[in-house]
Amino acid sequence: MAASIAFSSIVDPLTPLYDPEGIPAKWIDCPRKSAVIAETFLAFKTPLDDRYKNDIQKGKYWTCKMLIQNANDKNKKLGLVIDLTNTNRYYNSEVEFKPHDIQYKKIRCQGIDNAIGLFAKARQPGIYKQDYLDRLVHLFGDGNTLNVFAPLSPLWHQTASTTPSEGNKRAHDGDDSAQSNKRFQTNYDSKSLPKFAVDIPNVIPVGDKYLLDSIRSSCQSICGWQRRSFPGSQPVSLHRENYPLIFLSPYMVSWKADGTRYMMWIEDKDKVYMLDRNNNAFEILHMSFPRTSDGEQPLTNTLLDGEFVTDYVNNEKIYRYLVYDIIMINNINVSQRSFKERLKLISRDVVGVRDTAHENGRLDKQQQQPFSIKAKSFWTLEHVTTLLSEKFQSKITHGCDGLVFQPVDDPYQCGRSDRVLKWKGDNTIDFQLKIIEEQFTKRRCANLYVNYGVTPFATMSYSTELEQYNNQIIECSFREQQWHFYRHRTDKKYANAQATADGVMNALTNAITKDYLLFLIDDQAAANEYFSNAN
Numbered sequence: 001m002a003a004s005i006a007f008s009s010i011v012d013p014l015t016p017l018y019d020p021e022g023i024p025a026k027w028i029d030c031p032r033k034s035a036v037i038a039e040t041f042l043a044f045k046t047p048l049d050d051r052y053k054n055d056i057q058k059g060k061y062w063t064c065k066m067l068i069q070n071a072n073d074k075n076k077k078l079g080l081v082i083d084l085t086n087t088n089r090y091y092n093s094e095v096e097f098k099p100h101d102i103q104y105k106k107i108r109c110q111g112i113d114n115a116i117g118l119f120a121k122a123r124q125p126g127i128y129k130q131d132y133l134d135r136l137v138h139l140f141g142d143g144n145t146l147n148v149f150a151p152l153s154p155l156w157h158q159t160a161s162t163t164p165s166e167g168n169k170r171a172h173d174g175d176d177s178a179q180s181n182k183r184f185q186t187n188y189d190s191k192s193l194p195k196f197a198v199d200i201p202n203v204i205p206v207g208d209k210y211l212l213d214s215i216r217s218s219c220q221s222i223c224g225w226q227r228r229s230f231p232g233s234q235p236v237s238l239h240r241e242n243y244p245l246i247f248l249s250p251y252m253v254s255w256k257a258d259g260t261r262y263m264m265w266i267e268d269k270d271k272v273y274m275l276d277r278n279n280n281a282f283e284i285l286h287m288s289f290p291r292t293s294d295g296e297q298p299l300t301n302t303l304l305d306g307e308f309v310t311d312y313v314n315n316e317k318i319y320r321y322l323v324y325d326i327i328m329i330n331n332i333n334v335s336q337r338s339f340k341e342r343l344k345l346i347s348r349d350v351v352g353v354r355d356t357a358h359e360n361g362r363l364d365k366q367q368q369q370p371f372s373i374k375a376k377s378f379w380t381l382e383h384v385t386t387l388l389s390e391k392f393q394s395k396i397t398h399g400c401d402g403l404v405f406q407p408v409d410d411p412y413q414c415g416r417s418d419r420v421l422k423w424k425g426d427n428t429i430d431f432q433l434k435i436i437e438e439q440f441t442k443r444r445c446a447n448l449y450v451n452y453g454v455t456p457f458a459t460m461s462y463s464t465e466l467e468q469y470n471n472q473i474i475e476c477s478f479r480e481q482q483w484h485f486y487r488h489r490t491d492k493k494y495a496n497a498q499a500t501a502d503g504v505m506n507a508l509t510n511a512i513t514k515d516y517l518l519f520l521i522d523d524q525a526a527a528n529e530y531f532s533n534a535n
Helices: 050-055 064-073 112-122 130-140 155-159 164-168 209-223 339-359 381-387 390-395 464-469 498-509 514-534
Strands: 004-009 041-044 077-083 103-106 203-205 233-237 251-257 260-268 271-276 281-284 302-313 316-329 372-375 400-407 415-423 428-437 444-449 458-460 473-479 482-488
Touching: 064 077, 209 260, 209 271, 209 281, 209 302, 209 316, 233 498, 251 381, 260 316, 302 339, 316 339, 339 372, 381 400, 381 514, 428 464, 428 498, 458 482, 464 482
Parallel strands: 004 041, 004 077, 077 103, 233 415, 316 372
Antiparallel strands: 203 281, 251 400, 260 271, 260 302, 271 281, 302 316, 400 415, 428 444, 428 473, 444 458, 473 482
């Protein structure tokens, strides 16, 4: 009798449950299976049922039937399938395995970041070497996996004394402070300091690693964000497939500011910090947030989301932080309230109180605050025409590169939010530029990579001007079937994820032009008026 083999499948664990569409990330070119291990086990990628066949080239098929036939061809009995995915959407085990008397067991694995988190809970503080975490994400993450940041090194590691046995340690362990924990050093040198959007007084990079860890943990915990990365909400591109969302439920719209994204953590008086998308923190000096207009009590434990912009007025630079969302105020989590309610809190209890206190002389007018605080305005959809007009655009002195559509009744959502939509007349992707020289022709090539990409996502025409950006993040636009340099993203350490880049490409393929967007808005307004009159 043939030996019985237990099989296990490993695929993307972050895919939503019961989604009938979408091939798992990196599935197409992933090898179907391993060699037989210890004459008993075989690892294989998850099979897909017949619903996916139209989206896969014939030579790339991998189904449950093929798996069973492969075992039979090797004169092996398929006895047990252990499914390690966190979803049931790829095939129906009752249909595919049960009729063949094959046992089926499911162990829901919830992703690399969950595994790292579980390990950290079991053995605190977990993996504290950044290069180890980067390698794990590179090997086992997918296009949706965000960067995982290392925690502080444990106290025993920082205070360990030198012993004779240290001479035998692995060379790769090396000097933690010089490599994997470089971003957490207390004594930064000037070259390694994170940079704020602009060089202005009274904005200081947080170099103390304990304070840095506290700021990050506070923001992530308040947002309910289980990963060790920037917890802010990330919109997706508006295109012809998802645009009906803005008409199916109430939406508000604002201009998309050409600035730098930051969350602001107001912990207490003289404890105001900003967190960028790279998870770098900055202390903001001389920035007061009173709780009441008399200025007696400070605002505490308040988390804001917004954009830092530079306005150009009469040849003068004016720096502003535009607040467009709030997650917590005075230790009260408001993330589950509607967007409209959250806007009121910003206008009334944060910016409004601050402005009134200043007008009443309750704030020191001589304080050297590095920038002003403003509430970003949102309007109903009929204002899209106004927002895209030259008259309005000319009033936005910090630049405007599109629109943002925000669902009125939705709570704040961390990470990728498929219901928060951004429209840009010129869609862009943030790539890592890698310039190489071809071996035989010696021709210089400019390759563009997404985050953790092994092969280039795209290429662009090489020029000597690009050399200064080699191995750095650049934002590129797509015109006339070519990628073009748009700007150097000094505020970002990582390129866009594969899923984000794919979304932008979808938006480019199914583009909504300015004229078509205006037509959709006008057409919907006419329909609303018709039904209103009919009622």
